[in-house]
Each structure stands twice: as structure tokens, then as C-alpha cells.
Amino acid sequence: MSKGPIAVIVLSHRDSEQVTRLIHRITEGTNSFAVIHHDPSGEPLSIPPSSQVAVIPDPIPCKWGRLSLVQAQWKTLQWVARNVPEFSWALLVSGQDYPIRKMSAIEQELAGSPYDAYLRYFRVGPDPAEDVIPWQALTRRRYLYKRRVPFSRRSVTLPFKRRHPYRNGVELYVGDMWFNLSAPTVAAVLDARQMSERMLSYLRFAPIPDETFIASMTLNVHPAPNVAHDSKRYIKWGRRQLHPQIITAEHLPDLRASDAFFARKIDRLAHPEIPDLLDRLAEERTASSG
Known part of the structure; x- marks a missing residue:
């Protein structure tokens, strides 16, 4: 695996002070380095x-659940590949994420990793009998049978199947939009131009395109990466919640037991103590591993 720098991509939209603290970490x-x-x-x-x-430069206005998040x-990714050819990994976080491990520890793990990518994903096949969680059935309807109403938050069920790009050996995958991709995987994904163009065009009116685009691109490139x-x-997540829970001190025991790189998500204004608590947690984990 390349020993080049890690590019941590931050998608932000609010709270300059919180983003500045994240960049510092x-x-x-x-x-x-931070992008x-x-x-x-x-x-x-x-x-x-x-x-x-x-x-x-020239950032894209982003709306939750719209293609603009995927375009960002x-x-x-294109900017990093074009301007930092020696990078080793690209990680995507939001401005409301925060490290729960020291970056030096994250660097060390990724430098020695046997994997090409870290993603949370599920395959959504044509046979519902293969599903293992309800989310797969939901996303089958979402990406194959529904269409977002333009200029609206609503999506409607279509009376016919949409002609989709998930055919001829291209599978539909869903997962978190927050990725960790090695440089060779980024290159393979960016090089698959025909597949990306078809997916971007198709997902223009998908209900929540960000939960499928990177997962589907990564898991369909050849040769297949080790993910x-x-x-x-x-x-x-809470029951029937559209957004993750805000991290509070009550989550510290679970955070301490987690091997995650980042916690998602924090709100400095609502819980101003959390960044300090997570900094101390990262220090504790570094001391205990040493």
C-alpha cells in the first residue's frame, strides 16, 4: 500500500468554528491533509x-437527499486525484464528524491495511428472498421503482420498471456515503467513466442517491477491490429516524469500545463539551495502545 498522504475530504455547510476544530484535528x-x-x-x-x-474551488450547493451531494x-475525488497524485487514501467526512482516534493512529492502520476500501454496504439483488435487513427491500423500491418529483421532497411509485444501469453484470449496492478508499480504488472508480455517467444520469431523480453511488461504483469496478x-x-440510529443521533456524553462507553475512525455526528452549539471529551478519548486510546 502507498505511504503517501491521506486526504480527508470534509463536506461542510455550517459552524465555521466546529469545522476549524475538525481541520485542526x-x-x-x-x-x-484536509480538503x-x-x-x-x-x-x-x-x-x-x-x-x-x-x-x-467553485463548490456545489448541496441539498440532503439530492444528486448535488453525489456531485460534491x-x-x-476528481480534485484530489488531479492535484495530489501521490495520495494514499481518500476519506470522506462531514463538517459534523469528529475523530475518536488520533490521526497518527488512523494513518498507521491504513498504511498497513490489507484492504482497498472500507465501506458499509449491502447488495440489493433482484430476489427479495436474499434480503437480510429491511433496508434492502426499501432501497429496491427506492432505486428501481420510484422517482423523485422534481423540485419536491416527494417520491412516487411508478407503474412500470425504470430502465436502470444495474444490469449486464453491474449490481445495485447501498450503504453509507462516508467512504475510505485507497488511491488505486479511487483511480479505478474515476476511470470507469461510462458506468459513472450512466449512474449519475439515472440517479438524477432518485430519492436518496448518495447512499448508493459510491458503494455501487466501488463494488462494480474491475478488478474487484478487497472491501x-x-x-x-x-x-x-434511533427507531424511524432519518438522521443519526447527535453524539453526547452518554455515547462515550460505546465510543470507547469502537474501532471507528470518526464519530458521526456532533453539534458543538448544543453540546459544547463534546469536542473536548472526544479529544480526551483519542488520547486515552493512544495511551492504552502504546
Whole structure:
């Protein structure tokens, strides 16, 4: 595996102070740098200049559940591959994520990793009998039988099957949008232009395209990468929640037991103590592993 720097891509839209603190933690690593895609329609972002921080030019306004989030992912991956050819890994986080391990420990694990990618994913095949979780049935309807109403949050069921790109050996996968991809995997995904163009066109009116695009691209390239079924994110979901729980002190025991790289997600304004608690947790884990 390449020993080049790790690019941590940050998709942000609010709370400049929280994003600045996240960037500081990322750049504490000996071989990491931050790539910021800040939503121009969000709150203004003010970060100090640094040789370890790059701000993506001409960022894309992003809306939750829309193709714009996928386009922002794609734009930043292309930027990293074009401008930092020696990078070793690309990790995607949001401005509300926060490391629960020291970046030096994350760098060390990725440098010695036998995997080409870390993703949380599930295959959505044509046979419902193969499903192991309800999410697969939901996403089968979402990506094969539904269409988002333009300029609306609604999606409607179609009376016929949509002609989709998941055919001729291309499988449908769903998972978290938060990825960890090695440089060779990024190159393979970016080189699969015909597949990416078909998926981007098809997902234009999909209900939530960000939960399938990177997973489907990564798991369909050839030769097949060695993908760990783990996004390396601590995410806690409640029943029938559209968004993850906000991290509080109550999550510390689970965070301490987790081998995740980042916790998702924090709100500094609602819980101002959390960044300090997570910094101490990272220090504790470094001391105990040493």
C-alpha cells in the first residue's frame, strides 16, 4: 500500500468554528491533509491558511437527499486525484464528524491495511428472498421503482420498471456515503467513466442517491477491490429516524469500545463539551495502545 498522504475530504455547510476544530484535528497527523468542500449556500466559512488545507474551488450547493451531494463527492475525488497524485487514501467526512482516534493512529492502520476500501454496504439483488435487513427491500423500491418529483421532497411509485444501469453484470449496492478508499480504488472508480455517467444520469431523480453511488461504483469496478464491510464511522440510529443521533456524553462507553475512525455526528452549539471529551478519548486510546 502507498505511504503517501491521506486526504480527508470534509463536506461542510455550517459552524465555521466546529469545522476549524475538525481541520485542526485532521492536520495533527504526520501524513494527512484536509480538503474542504464548503456549501456556498450555507454559513460563511473562515479557516486559517495552511499548507495542509485545500479549499475546493467553485463548490456545489448541496441539498440532503439530492444528486448535488453525489456531485460534491465526485468533484472532490476528481480534485484530489488531479492535484495530489501521490495520495494514499481518500476519506470522506462531514463538517459534523469528529475523530475518536488520533490521526497518527488512523494513518498507521491504513498504511498497513490489507484492504482497498472500507465501506458499509449491502447488495440489493433482484430476489427479495436474499434480503437480510429491511433496508434492502426499501432501497429496491427506492432505486428501481420510484422517482423523485422534481423540485419536491416527494417520491412516487411508478407503474412500470425504470430502465436502470444495474444490469449486464453491474449490481445495485447501498450503504453509507462516508467512504475510505485507497488511491488505486479511487483511480479505478474515476476511470470507469461510462458506468459513472450512466449512474449519475439515472440517479438524477432518485430519492436518496448518495447512499448508493459510491458503494455501487466501488463494488462494480474491475478488478474487484478487497472491501472491508465497515465504514469506520461510529453512527447511532434511533427507531424511524432519518438522521443519526447527535453524539453526547452518554455515547462515550460505546465510543470507547469502537474501532471507528470518526464519530458521526456532533453539534458543538448544543453540546459544547463534546469536542473536548472526544479529544480526551483519542488520547486515552493512544495511551492504552502504546
